[in-house]
Protein backbone atom coordinates (compact mmCIF):
# COMPACT_ATOMS: atom_id res chain seq x y z
CA UNK A 160 0.00 0.00 0.00
CA UNK A 161 1.13 3.57 -0.50
CA UNK A 162 2.42 5.86 2.23
CA UNK A 163 -0.12 7.31 4.67
CA UNK A 164 1.82 10.59 4.90
CA UNK A 165 2.57 11.36 1.28
CA UNK A 166 1.02 8.49 -0.71
CA UNK A 167 -1.71 10.44 -2.54
CA UNK A 168 -0.06 10.23 -5.95
CA UNK A 169 1.43 6.75 -5.45
CA UNK A 170 -0.27 3.57 -6.60
CA UNK A 171 2.00 1.12 -4.84
CA UNK A 172 4.37 0.97 -1.88
CA UNK A 173 8.16 1.04 -2.00
CA UNK A 174 10.45 -1.79 -2.89
CA UNK A 175 12.00 -3.40 0.18
CA UNK A 176 15.40 -2.00 -0.74
CA UNK A 177 13.87 1.44 -1.25
CA UNK A 178 12.43 1.25 2.23
CA UNK A 179 15.76 0.22 3.66
CA UNK A 180 17.86 2.87 1.95
CA UNK A 181 15.28 5.56 2.65
CA UNK A 182 14.57 5.00 6.30
CA UNK A 183 16.36 7.05 8.94
CA UNK A 184 14.30 6.02 11.97
CA UNK A 185 17.11 3.68 13.08
CA UNK A 186 19.19 6.71 14.03
CA UNK A 187 16.98 9.80 13.97
CA UNK A 188 14.80 8.45 16.78
CA UNK A 189 17.43 10.19 18.90
CA UNK A 190 15.66 13.44 17.93
CA UNK A 191 12.31 12.51 19.48
CA UNK A 192 12.41 15.05 22.31
CA UNK A 193 13.45 17.90 20.00
CA UNK A 194 10.79 16.89 17.49
CA UNK A 195 8.06 16.97 20.12
CA UNK A 196 9.24 20.28 21.57
CA UNK A 197 9.31 21.77 18.09
CA UNK A 198 5.83 20.50 17.26
CA UNK A 199 4.37 21.84 20.49
CA UNK A 200 5.86 25.28 19.80
CA UNK A 201 4.60 25.16 16.21
CA UNK A 202 1.05 24.09 17.18
CA UNK A 203 0.89 26.72 19.92
CA UNK A 204 1.90 29.39 17.41
CA UNK A 205 -0.64 28.13 14.83
CA UNK A 206 -3.41 28.43 17.41
CA UNK A 207 -2.33 31.85 18.59
CA UNK A 208 -2.38 33.03 14.95
CA UNK A 209 -5.86 31.56 14.45
CA UNK A 210 -4.60 29.04 11.87
CA UNK A 211 -5.83 26.07 13.91
CA UNK A 212 -8.42 26.07 16.68
CA UNK A 213 -7.31 26.09 20.28
CA UNK A 214 -9.26 22.83 20.85
CA UNK A 215 -7.19 21.12 18.17
CA UNK A 216 -4.03 22.66 19.58
CA UNK A 217 -4.86 21.31 23.05
CA UNK A 218 -5.45 17.82 21.65
CA UNK A 219 -2.19 17.99 19.70
CA UNK A 220 -0.16 19.11 22.71
CA UNK A 221 -1.72 16.49 24.96
CA UNK A 222 -1.14 13.76 22.36
CA UNK A 223 2.48 14.81 21.87
CA UNK A 224 3.10 14.71 25.62
CA UNK A 225 1.61 11.22 25.74
CA UNK A 226 3.97 10.17 22.94
CA UNK A 227 6.91 11.68 24.82
CA UNK A 228 6.17 9.54 27.85
CA UNK A 229 5.58 6.47 25.69
CA UNK A 230 8.99 6.87 24.07
CA UNK A 231 10.74 7.56 27.36
CA UNK A 232 9.12 4.51 28.95
CA UNK A 233 10.25 2.35 26.02
CA UNK A 234 6.64 1.68 25.07
CA UNK A 235 6.71 3.29 21.62
CA UNK A 236 6.85 1.12 18.55
CA UNK A 237 9.06 2.67 15.91
CA UNK A 238 8.22 1.63 12.37
CA UNK A 239 10.62 1.64 9.46
CA UNK A 240 7.71 1.94 7.07
CA UNK A 241 7.16 5.40 8.53
CA UNK A 242 10.69 6.36 7.49
CA UNK A 243 11.75 8.81 10.13
CA UNK A 244 11.08 10.18 13.61
CA UNK A 245 8.86 12.97 12.28
CA UNK A 246 6.41 10.63 10.58
CA UNK A 247 6.54 8.03 13.32
CA UNK A 248 5.41 10.64 15.82
CA UNK A 249 2.78 12.16 13.55
CA UNK A 250 1.30 8.76 12.72
CA UNK A 251 1.06 7.89 16.40
CA UNK A 252 -0.54 11.26 17.06
CA UNK A 253 -3.23 10.44 14.51
CA UNK A 254 -3.95 7.17 16.29
CA UNK A 255 -4.17 8.96 19.62
CA UNK A 256 -6.22 12.07 18.74
CA UNK A 257 -7.73 11.43 15.32
CA UNK A 258 -8.13 14.04 12.55
CA UNK A 259 -6.78 16.99 14.59
CA UNK A 260 -3.35 15.41 14.18
CA UNK A 261 -3.50 16.20 10.48
CA UNK A 262 -3.52 19.93 11.25
CA UNK A 263 -0.12 19.94 12.96
CA UNK A 264 1.81 19.93 9.70
CA UNK A 265 0.10 23.13 8.46
CA UNK A 266 2.67 25.71 7.31
CA UNK A 267 5.49 23.27 7.93
CA UNK A 268 7.59 20.78 5.97
CA UNK A 269 9.84 18.00 7.13
CA UNK A 270 12.64 20.11 5.68
CA UNK A 271 12.34 22.88 8.23
CA UNK A 272 11.24 20.36 10.87
CA UNK A 273 14.41 18.29 10.58
CA UNK A 274 16.59 21.40 10.39
CA UNK A 275 15.00 22.54 13.65
CA UNK A 276 15.20 19.20 15.47
CA UNK A 277 18.81 18.60 14.52
CA UNK A 278 19.88 22.13 15.36
CA UNK A 279 18.26 21.87 18.79
CA UNK A 280 20.08 18.57 19.33
CA UNK A 281 23.47 19.93 18.25
CA UNK A 282 23.04 23.04 20.43
CA UNK A 283 22.32 20.86 23.45
CA UNK A 284 25.27 18.64 22.65
CA UNK A 285 27.56 21.66 22.51
CA UNK A 286 26.38 22.73 25.95
CA UNK A 287 27.33 19.25 27.20
CA UNK A 288 30.69 19.47 25.45
CA UNK A 289 31.34 22.77 27.17
CA UNK A 290 30.62 21.23 30.58
CA UNK A 291 32.81 18.20 29.86
CA UNK A 292 35.70 20.42 28.80
CA UNK A 293 35.27 22.54 31.92
CA UNK A 294 35.68 19.38 33.98
CA UNK A 295 38.78 18.30 32.05
CA UNK A 296 40.32 21.75 32.50
CA UNK A 297 39.63 21.58 36.24
CA UNK A 298 41.45 18.23 36.43
CA UNK A 299 44.41 19.74 34.57
CA UNK A 300 44.49 22.85 36.76
CA UNK A 301 44.62 20.68 39.87
CA UNK A 302 47.50 18.61 38.45
CA UNK A 303 49.32 21.73 37.32
CA UNK A 304 49.01 23.28 40.76
CA UNK A 305 50.29 20.15 42.43
CA UNK A 306 53.25 20.04 40.02
CA UNK A 307 54.06 23.69 39.45
CA UNK A 308 57.62 22.94 40.69
CA UNK A 309 58.03 19.46 39.21
CA UNK A 310 60.86 19.65 36.69
CA UNK A 311 60.68 17.60 33.49
CA UNK A 312 62.47 17.74 30.16
CA UNK A 313 60.76 19.91 27.59
CA UNK A 314 61.03 18.53 24.07
CA UNK A 315 61.29 19.72 20.52
CA UNK A 316 61.50 17.05 17.82
CA UNK A 317 60.94 14.71 20.80
CA UNK A 318 64.57 15.44 21.65
CA UNK A 319 65.41 16.97 25.02
CA UNK A 320 65.28 20.74 24.62
CA UNK A 321 65.13 22.69 27.89
CA UNK A 322 63.86 21.89 31.38
CA UNK A 323 60.24 22.88 31.97
CA UNK A 324 57.80 22.07 34.74
CA UNK A 325 55.12 19.44 34.51
CA UNK A 326 52.67 22.08 35.67
CA UNK A 327 53.61 24.23 32.71
CA UNK A 328 53.15 21.31 30.33
CA UNK A 329 49.67 20.63 31.77
CA UNK A 330 48.83 24.29 31.35
CA UNK A 331 49.66 24.07 27.65
CA UNK A 332 46.71 21.67 27.34
CA UNK A 333 44.54 24.00 29.42
CA UNK A 334 45.17 26.66 26.77
CA UNK A 335 44.11 24.25 24.01
CA UNK A 336 40.97 23.05 25.77
CA UNK A 337 40.21 26.63 26.74
CA UNK A 338 40.27 27.59 23.05
CA UNK A 339 38.06 24.58 22.32
CA UNK A 340 35.57 25.91 24.85
CA UNK A 341 35.58 29.27 23.18
CA UNK A 342 35.02 27.60 19.79
CA UNK A 343 32.08 25.72 21.32
CA UNK A 344 30.54 28.98 22.51
CA UNK A 345 31.02 30.63 19.13
CA UNK A 346 29.44 27.64 17.41
CA UNK A 347 26.39 27.89 19.69
CA UNK A 348 26.17 31.57 18.87
CA UNK A 349 26.32 30.93 15.11
CA UNK A 350 23.54 28.35 15.16
CA UNK A 351 21.27 30.28 17.48
CA UNK A 352 18.65 31.03 14.80
CA UNK A 353 15.41 29.11 14.48
CA UNK A 354 14.64 27.22 11.22
CA UNK A 355 10.97 26.41 11.77
CA UNK A 356 8.64 28.29 9.43
CA UNK A 357 10.93 28.13 6.41
CA UNK A 358 8.59 25.32 5.33
CA UNK A 359 9.73 23.30 2.29
CA UNK A 360 12.03 26.10 1.06
CA UNK A 361 9.93 29.11 0.06
CA UNK A 362 8.23 30.03 3.30
CA UNK A 363 4.44 29.87 3.59
CA UNK A 364 1.34 31.89 2.84
CA UNK A 365 -0.12 31.20 6.28
CA UNK A 366 0.23 34.12 8.67
CA UNK A 367 2.68 32.39 10.98
CA UNK A 368 4.75 34.12 13.64
CA UNK A 369 8.31 32.89 13.36
CA UNK A 370 9.53 35.19 16.11
CA UNK A 371 7.13 33.51 18.50
CA UNK A 372 8.39 29.98 17.74
CA UNK A 373 12.01 31.14 17.81
CA UNK A 374 11.51 32.59 21.26
CA UNK A 375 9.58 29.59 22.57
CA UNK A 376 12.37 27.28 21.45
CA UNK A 377 15.14 29.35 22.99
CA UNK A 378 16.65 30.86 19.84
CA UNK A 379 17.90 34.43 19.51
CA UNK A 380 15.81 34.98 16.37
CA UNK A 381 14.33 33.17 13.37
CA UNK A 382 16.65 32.44 10.41
CA UNK A 383 16.40 35.12 7.72
CA UNK A 384 16.35 33.17 4.43
CA UNK A 385 14.04 30.21 3.97
CA UNK A 386 16.09 28.66 1.13
CA UNK A 387 19.28 28.79 3.15
CA UNK A 388 17.47 27.50 6.21
CA UNK A 389 16.51 24.14 4.74
CA UNK A 390 19.74 23.61 2.82
CA UNK A 391 22.19 24.72 5.49
CA UNK A 392 24.12 22.17 7.52
CA UNK A 393 26.87 24.54 8.62
CA UNK A 394 25.80 24.00 12.22
CA UNK A 395 26.54 20.27 11.90
CA UNK A 396 29.80 20.94 10.10
CA UNK A 397 30.78 23.45 12.72
CA UNK A 398 30.05 20.98 15.48
CA UNK A 399 32.24 18.44 13.68
CA UNK A 400 35.08 20.89 13.12
CA UNK A 401 35.04 22.02 16.73
CA UNK A 402 34.94 18.35 17.76
CA UNK A 403 37.77 17.47 15.38
CA UNK A 404 40.09 20.21 16.62
CA UNK A 405 39.34 19.25 20.21
CA UNK A 406 39.92 15.58 19.39
CA UNK A 407 43.30 16.44 17.88
CA UNK A 408 44.25 18.08 21.17
CA UNK A 409 43.08 15.03 23.08
CA UNK A 410 45.01 12.79 20.73
CA UNK A 411 48.30 14.64 21.15
CA UNK A 412 47.90 14.41 24.90
CA UNK A 413 46.97 10.74 24.62
CA UNK A 414 50.10 10.12 22.60
CA UNK A 415 52.20 11.76 25.30
CA UNK A 416 50.53 9.62 27.94
CA UNK A 417 51.38 6.51 25.93
CA UNK A 418 55.02 7.60 25.69
CA UNK A 419 55.31 8.77 29.31
CA UNK A 420 53.90 5.55 30.72
CA UNK A 421 56.47 3.30 28.98
CA UNK A 422 59.08 1.77 31.30
CA UNK A 423 61.70 3.58 29.19
CA UNK A 424 60.28 7.03 29.99
CA UNK A 425 58.54 6.16 33.23
CA UNK A 426 57.30 9.74 33.78
CA UNK A 427 53.85 8.71 34.92
CA UNK A 428 51.97 5.69 36.16
CA UNK A 429 48.38 5.28 35.02
CA UNK A 430 45.88 4.04 37.58
CA UNK A 431 44.58 0.50 37.37
CA UNK A 432 41.20 2.03 36.65
CA UNK A 433 42.47 3.46 33.34
CA UNK A 434 44.72 0.66 32.10
CA UNK A 435 44.42 -2.97 31.10
CA UNK A 436 46.58 -6.05 31.38
CA UNK A 437 47.78 -8.53 28.81
CA UNK A 438 46.32 -12.00 28.51
CA UNK A 439 49.77 -13.50 27.94
CA UNK A 440 52.38 -11.14 29.45
CA UNK A 441 51.79 -10.89 33.19
CA UNK A 442 54.00 -7.82 33.67
CA UNK A 443 52.03 -5.62 31.28
CA UNK A 444 49.98 -2.58 32.10
CA UNK A 445 48.74 -1.04 28.91
CA UNK A 446 47.47 2.52 28.35
CA UNK A 447 44.41 1.39 26.37
CA UNK A 448 42.28 4.38 27.30
CA UNK A 449 44.90 6.75 25.91
CA UNK A 450 45.28 4.67 22.78
CA UNK A 451 41.53 4.65 22.23
CA UNK A 452 41.32 8.41 22.71
CA UNK A 453 43.99 8.67 20.01
CA UNK A 454 41.98 6.36 17.76
CA UNK A 455 38.62 8.09 18.35
CA UNK A 456 40.25 11.17 16.87
CA UNK A 457 40.62 9.40 13.53
CA UNK A 458 36.98 8.54 13.66
CA UNK A 459 35.80 12.05 14.60
CA UNK A 460 37.97 13.67 11.94
CA UNK A 461 36.56 11.13 9.48
CA UNK A 462 33.03 12.26 10.30
CA UNK A 463 33.94 15.85 9.48
CA UNK A 464 35.40 14.86 6.13
CA UNK A 465 32.38 12.63 5.44
CA UNK A 466 29.86 15.42 5.96
CA UNK A 467 31.95 18.01 4.12
CA UNK A 468 31.99 15.61 1.19
CA UNK A 469 28.27 14.85 1.42
CA UNK A 470 27.47 18.57 1.28
CA UNK A 471 29.96 19.80 -1.29
CA UNK A 472 27.98 19.08 -4.47
CA UNK A 473 24.43 19.73 -3.31
CA UNK A 474 22.39 22.31 -5.19
CA UNK A 475 19.99 24.39 -3.07
CA UNK A 476 17.78 23.64 -1.25
CA UNK A 477 17.09 20.31 0.54
CA UNK A 478 18.33 17.02 -0.91
CA UNK A 479 17.94 13.63 0.70
CA UNK A 480 21.71 13.35 0.89
CA UNK A 481 21.39 15.59 3.93
CA UNK A 482 19.74 12.79 5.87
CA UNK A 483 23.25 11.31 6.15
CA UNK A 484 24.34 14.21 8.36
CA UNK A 485 22.99 12.72 11.57
CA UNK A 486 24.98 9.51 11.93
CA UNK A 487 28.22 11.43 11.47
CA UNK A 488 27.32 13.95 14.15
CA UNK A 489 25.85 11.39 16.56
CA UNK A 490 28.88 9.14 16.27
CA UNK A 491 31.34 12.01 16.69
CA UNK A 492 29.40 13.39 19.66
CA UNK A 493 29.25 10.06 21.44
CA UNK A 494 32.94 9.41 20.95
CA UNK A 495 34.05 12.91 21.82
CA UNK A 496 32.11 12.71 25.08
CA UNK A 497 33.82 9.43 25.88
CA UNK A 498 37.26 10.70 24.95
CA UNK A 499 36.99 13.87 27.05
CA UNK A 500 35.71 11.92 30.06
CA UNK A 501 38.43 9.27 29.73
CA UNK A 502 41.06 11.97 29.53
CA UNK A 503 39.76 13.73 32.64
CA UNK A 504 39.80 10.39 34.46
CA UNK A 505 43.37 9.59 33.39
CA UNK A 506 44.58 13.03 34.43
CA UNK A 507 42.96 12.84 37.84
CA UNK A 508 44.24 9.32 38.51
CA UNK A 509 47.76 9.43 37.12
CA UNK A 510 50.78 9.24 39.39
CA UNK A 511 53.53 11.64 38.42
CA UNK A 512 56.97 10.12 38.97
CA UNK A 513 58.74 13.26 40.07
CA UNK A 514 62.18 11.64 40.46
CA UNK A 515 62.12 10.11 37.01
CA UNK A 516 61.09 13.39 35.43
CA UNK A 517 63.79 15.29 37.32
CA UNK A 518 66.51 12.81 36.34
CA UNK A 519 65.46 12.98 32.70
CA UNK A 520 65.28 16.78 32.84
CA UNK A 521 68.96 16.97 33.71
CA UNK A 522 70.17 14.65 31.00
CA UNK A 523 70.69 15.45 27.33
CA UNK A 524 72.52 18.74 28.06
CA UNK A 525 69.19 20.41 28.72
CA UNK A 526 70.80 23.45 30.36
CA UNK A 527 73.08 24.26 27.43
CA UNK A 528 71.00 27.34 26.62
CA UNK A 529 71.47 28.48 30.22
CA UNK A 530 75.24 28.30 29.78
CA UNK A 531 75.04 30.29 26.56
CA UNK A 532 72.77 32.89 28.20
CA UNK A 533 75.22 33.13 31.14
CA UNK A 534 78.11 33.85 28.76
CA UNK A 535 76.04 36.64 27.19
CA UNK A 536 75.04 38.11 30.53
CA UNK A 537 78.22 37.69 32.61
CA UNK A 538 81.00 37.64 30.00
CA UNK A 539 79.48 40.02 27.47
CA UNK A 540 79.72 37.58 24.52
CA UNK A 541 77.41 38.04 21.54
CA UNK A 542 74.81 35.23 21.63
CA UNK A 543 76.14 33.58 18.45
CA UNK A 544 79.64 33.31 19.98
CA UNK A 545 78.19 32.08 23.27
CA UNK A 546 76.26 29.43 21.33
CA UNK A 547 79.49 28.24 19.71
CA UNK A 548 81.42 28.14 22.99
CA UNK A 549 78.60 26.19 24.63
CA UNK A 550 78.55 23.76 21.72
CA UNK A 551 82.20 23.01 22.44
CA UNK A 552 81.42 22.46 26.12
CA UNK A 553 78.65 20.01 25.14
CA UNK A 554 81.07 18.17 22.85
CA UNK A 555 83.59 17.90 25.69
CA UNK A 556 80.96 16.58 28.11
CA UNK A 557 79.77 14.11 25.51
CA UNK A 558 83.34 12.94 25.01
CA UNK A 559 83.77 12.54 28.77
CA UNK A 560 80.41 10.83 29.11
CA UNK A 561 79.08 13.31 31.67
CA UNK A 562 76.55 16.14 31.92
CA UNK A 563 77.40 19.83 31.56
CA UNK A 564 77.13 20.41 35.29
CA UNK A 565 79.63 17.58 35.92
CA UNK A 566 82.44 19.28 33.95
CA UNK A 567 85.15 20.75 36.17
CA UNK A 568 85.83 24.47 36.29
CA UNK A 569 89.20 23.76 34.60
CA UNK A 570 87.43 21.94 31.76
CA UNK A 571 85.10 24.91 31.29
CA UNK A 572 87.91 27.47 31.56
CA UNK A 573 89.81 25.58 28.87
CA UNK A 574 86.90 26.32 26.57
CA UNK A 575 86.50 29.98 27.56
CA UNK A 576 88.62 31.83 30.10
CA UNK A 577 85.77 34.14 31.21
CA UNK A 578 83.88 31.22 32.79
CA UNK A 579 83.91 31.32 36.62
CA UNK A 580 82.60 29.14 39.46
CA UNK A 581 79.34 31.08 39.40
CA UNK A 582 78.34 29.39 36.14
CA UNK A 583 77.39 26.25 38.08
CA UNK A 584 74.47 28.19 39.62
CA UNK A 585 72.72 28.24 36.25
CA UNK A 586 73.49 24.70 35.16
CA UNK A 587 70.98 22.99 37.47
CA UNK A 588 67.49 22.21 36.22
CA UNK A 589 65.88 24.12 39.10
CA UNK A 590 67.89 27.24 38.34
CA UNK A 591 67.05 26.85 34.69
CA UNK A 592 63.27 26.75 35.17
CA UNK A 593 63.31 29.38 37.94
CA UNK A 594 65.07 31.80 35.58
CA UNK A 595 62.39 31.57 32.86
CA UNK A 596 60.25 34.33 34.29
CA UNK A 597 59.19 35.93 31.01
CA UNK A 598 55.41 36.27 30.62
CA UNK A 599 54.04 32.78 29.88
CA UNK A 600 57.39 31.17 30.74
CA UNK A 601 58.04 27.96 32.67
CA UNK A 602 59.18 29.48 35.99
CA UNK A 603 56.96 28.14 38.78
CA UNK A 604 55.97 31.71 39.64
CA UNK A 605 54.73 32.25 36.07
CA UNK A 606 52.96 28.89 35.94
CA UNK A 607 51.09 29.80 39.13
CA UNK A 608 49.95 33.03 37.46
CA UNK A 609 48.67 31.04 34.47
CA UNK A 610 46.79 28.71 36.81
CA UNK A 611 45.22 31.64 38.68
CA UNK A 612 44.16 33.27 35.39
CA UNK A 613 42.39 30.11 34.27
CA UNK A 614 40.81 29.39 37.65
CA UNK A 615 38.95 32.65 37.30
CA UNK A 616 37.71 31.76 33.82
CA UNK A 617 36.94 28.05 33.80
Ligand code: ARG
Nearest residue numbers: 183243269270273477481482
Ligand atom coordinates in the same frame (compact mmCIF):
# COMPACT_ATOMS: atom_id res chain seq x y z
N1 ARG B 1 14.47 12.07 7.29
C1 ARG B 1 14.71 13.28 6.59
C2 ARG B 1 16.12 13.81 6.90
O1 ARG B 1 16.69 13.35 7.82
C3 ARG B 1 13.71 14.32 6.96
C4 ARG B 1 13.47 15.33 5.89
C5 ARG B 1 12.81 14.71 4.75
N2 ARG B 1 12.38 15.65 3.81
C6 ARG B 1 12.03 15.28 2.59
N3 ARG B 1 11.68 16.20 1.77
N4 ARG B 1 12.07 14.03 2.21
O2 ARG B 1 16.64 14.66 6.22
